[in-house]
Amino acid sequence: xxxxxxxxxxxxxxxxxxxxxxxxxxxxxxxxxxxxxxxxxxxxxxxxxxxxxxxxxxxxxxxxxxxxxxxxxxxxxxxxxxxxxxxxxxxxxxxxxxxxxxxxxxxxxxxxxxxxxxxxxxxxxxxx
Numbered sequence: 001x002x003x004x005x006x007x008x009x010x011x012x013x014x015x016x017x018x019x020x021x022x023x024x025x026x027x028x029x030x031x032x033x034x035x036x037x038x039x040x041x042x043x044x045x046x047x048x049x050x051x052x053x054x055x056x057x058x059x060x061x062x063x064x065x066x067x068x069x070x071x072x073x074x075x076x077x078x079x080x081x082x083x084x085x086x087x088x089x090x091x092x093x094x095x096x097x098x099x100x101x102x103x104x105x106x107x108x109x110x111x112x113x114x115x116x117x118x119x120x121x122x123x124x125x126x127x128x
Contacts, residue, residue, distance in 0.1 A: 005041035018127040019069040032062035081119050088112040
């Protein structure tokens with residue numbers, strides 16, 4: 001979790017370089033992504049559910065702003081891939097909170113993790 005947290009923090013810090021966004025928007029993406037990473041890195045505490053929800057809210061906003069920038073900059077494949085990641089994240093959230101289909105959640109979480117990390121890696125490569 002420590003390596004993942006540091007890696008995600010570096011990702012969110014550097015991601016705005018991919019865009020020609022207004023500095024305010026870039027700083028917002030950076031700050032919300034870093035806050036999300038901070039909360040997510042503390043999920044091992046007794047406040048797991050609260051921290052997951054906080055990380056989801058801040059990360060979700062950073063993700064939506066990132067998707068808007070990908071669309072604006074015409075990174076269409078990365079945009080569509082990001083939409084797919086959001087759908088998977090939404091499915092995870094729905095199953096977790098509704099308890100419907102809980103048996104599928106562990107596998108879905110792993111698929112989502114691979115999809116999201118692959119997308120993040122593609123964003124990093126696009127940034128170079």
